[in-house]
Amino acid sequence: MKTLDKTQQNIVKRAVIYVRVSTEKQAEKVSPEAQEQDGRAYCEKQGYIVIAVYRDIEKYRSGKKLVEPSGTRRDRPKFKQMLADGYGGKFDVIIAWREDRLYRGLRPMMDVLDCLKETEVEIELVKETFDKNFAPVKAWVANMELEGRRERTTMGMKGRLAQGKISGGSSAVPYGYDYHEDTGTYTINKYEADWVRNIWQWYSEGVAIHEIRRRLINAAVPQKGNKPRKYSWHTNIIRQILKREDYFTGIFISKWAGQAFEIEIPPILDKQLFEAVRKQQARWKNYPAGKTKQTNLSGQPVHPVYALAPGVIYCAACGVKMRVVRYKKRNSKGILTGKYYDYYRCNNLAHLCSLSGCAGLKRIQKTDAEIWEKIWPLLSKPGALEKALEARISELQAQESNAETDCQYLEQELQNLFLERQKVVTWARKELITEDDLQVQLFSLSQQEKSLKRYLTDARLLVGNRAERLLQVVKLYREKTIIGYEVVNQNGNTPEQTAAIFEARRRIIEGLVTKVEVMEDGSVKVEAEIHLDESKKNKEHDSGIYIEDIDLGVK
Numbered sequence: 001m002k003t004l005d006k007t008q009q010n011i012v013k014r015a016v017i018y019v020r021v022s023t024e025k026q027a028e029k030v031s032p033e034a035q036e037q038d039g040r041a042y043c044e045k046q047g048y049i050v051i052a053v054y055r056d057i058e059k060y061r062s063g064k065k066l067v068e069p070s071g072t073r074r075d076r077p078k079f080k081q082m083l084a085d086g087y088g089g090k091f092d093v094i095i096a097w098r099e100d101r102l103y104r105g106l107r108p109m110m111d112v113l114d115c116l117k118e119t120e121v122e123i124e125l126v127k128e129t130f131d132k133n134f135a136p137v138k139a140w141v142a143n144m145e146l147e148g149r150r151e152r153t154t155m156g157m158k159g160r161l162a163q164g165k166i167s168g169g170s171s172a173v174p175y176g177y178d179y180h181e182d183t184g185t186y187t188i189n190k191y192e193a194d195w196v197r198n199i200w201q202w203y204s205e206g207v208a209i210h211e212i213r214r215r216l217i218n219a220a221v222p223q224k225g226n227k228p229r230k231y232s233w234h235t236n237i238i239r240q241i242l243k244r245e246d247y248f249t250g251i252f253i254s255k256w257a258g259q260a261f262e263i264e265i266p267p268i269l270d271k272q273l274f275e276a277v278r279k280q281q282a283r284w285k286n287y288p289a290g291k292t293k294q295t296n297l298s299g300q301p302v303h304p305v306y307a308l309a310p311g312v313i314y315c316a317a318c319g320v321k322m323r324v325v326r327y328k329k330r331n332s333k334g335i336l337t338g339k340y341y342d343y344y345r346c347n348n349l350a351h352l353c354s355l356s357g358c359a360g361l362k363r364i365q366k367t368d369a370e371i372w373e374k375i376w377p378l379l380s381k382p383g384a385l386e387k388a389l390e391a392r393i394s395e396l397q398a399q400e401s402n403a404e405t406d407c408q409y410l411e412q413e414l415q416n417l418f419l420e421r422q423k424v425v426t427w428a429r430k431e432l433i434t435e436d437d438l439q440v441q442l443f444s445l446s447q448q449e450k451s452l453k454r455y456l457t458d459a460r461l462l463v464g465n466r467a468e469r470l471l472q473v474v475k476l477y478r479e480k481t482i483i484g485y486e487v488v489n490q491n492g493n494t495p496e497q498t499a500a501i502f503e504a505r506r507r508i509i510e511g512l513v514t515k516v517e518v519m520e521d522g523s524v525k526v527e528a529e530i531h532l533d534e535s536k537k538n539k540e541h542d543s544g545i546y547i548e549d550i551d552l553g554v555k
């Protein structure tokens with residue numbers, strides 16, 4: 001910035017030029033060079049001396065984001081600098097091409113007006129006249145316009161969605177479809193749809209997700225979008241494809257502005273294939289956690305996986321579940337040796353995003369031994385255990401009756417929703433609301449209803465199941481204690497004995513253990529449904545064999 005002495009200052013006005021461009025929609029788009037040139041020409045004509053040019057023409061960092069120097073932002077770096085210099089008395093007049101170069105919203109406008117009010121600084125515009133008194137009104141109008149545009153975009157989008165037209169980026173387009181911007185509709189992409197059918201077909205035949213992934217990669221099947229992926233055909237993408245109901249129902253649900261809309265799309269799958277996959281999925285879902293698999297999907301016998309804690313075992317560092325995996329051993333020539341190892345594997349490890357301290361892969365045998373060591377002390381004190389179980393069961397049963405109250409409340413809510421729906425329909429009939437509004441309202445109500453119903457089912461099932469499982473443990477435990485509780489803590493001599501002992505342990509773990517966490521070094525932290533108070537050791541009941549029959553008031 002040039003400096004002028006006092007005498008010069010009295011004669012000529014010291015001017016600064018403010019230049020701003022961004023990608024925001026403008027009626028006229030003028031390059032920064034042209035803005036500056038026009039500004040300089042203006043100053044020459046007025047006899048001003050240009051002592052600085054402030055240019056907000058590049059993206060800048062605001063917090064964590066890189067932003068455009070929009071006129072609605074008051075944190076534009078050169079804009080802020082200019083106002084600071086204005087307060088410092090470094091110039092007399094700001095020259096801008098148009099008013100909207102300086103600001104487009106209320107807040108940056110007020111920043112400028114404050115500066116004008118408190119200093120001798122003035123504003124002159126090249127293409128417009130600047131009226132200081134009219135400025136606040138202008139800002140207000142500009143702000144309302146911006147707000148209005150945002151509102152109109154939302155309303156326009158809602159309208160399109162309600163009409164069954166879909167707006168939005170390509171990211172929302174399901175695999176197997178093409179989106180047509182002009183009509184706002186979806187059509188089948190024949191090539192992709194074939195692969196959707198293949199994926200569903202393979203899954204229905206019992207092909208594992210990882211194998212499906214391998215096949216897709218081998219066939220070089222392209223994914224949505226053109227950019228290369230770091231991890232192609234992630235198993236989660238395949239799972240999502242297998243989850244989609246709209247491939248069969250032809251009803252695509254799109255979410256916009258906090259509401260969901262149903263849009264009709266052409267179905268890709270027939271009923272037979274859809275149901276086959278759902279059946280297959282149910283088969284896996286209903287498979288009791290930890291139960292050893294005796295046959296594969298084609299009914300051939302397999303070596304069972306003896307794992308005590310699937311479903312409740314977590315990697316301590318990553319906080320994600322660990323799953324059971326089996327690695328078949330190959331010799332140096334890559335030929336299967338018939339040997340295999342079973343592991344718990346952190347799910348993060350599978351997706352190459354594990355954290356430091358991740359448990360990674362842990363041999364099931366070793367980990368289960370650690371878990372059993374933690375659980376065993378609970379079982380070795382029959383009296384204390386039975387008491388604790390009893391207390392916990394009545395606690396759960398109390399929760400169950402609470403849940404029943406919750407259910408009654410939820411049912412009332414459902415009834416209210418039903419009445420609400422009647423009301424909306426009546427409004428529509430009396431033409432108090434439009435057909436579009438009716439659709440939106442009805443859909444929103446049906447969504448609420450769905451989630452309430454889901455909540456209701458959960459509330460009923462959850463508590464009851466846990467009490468039931470604990471009762472199983474008690475029952476099992478009673479049987480075993482009569483024979484001698486040590487049995488479950490021994491290794492079997494024959495495969496049948498080993499299997500029976502494993503089964504007993506598994507049922508105990510299933511009933512008692514709520515969570516297992518595995519550390520990097522292989523040690524485990526076990527959270528159980530009950531806690532034994534070590535200080536209250538009951539000598540009398542600690543004899544090892546406990547046959548007194550306590551009636552718990554349940555079967």
Ligand SMILES: [Zn+2]
Nearest residue numbers: 315318346358
């Ligand atoms: Zn991990």
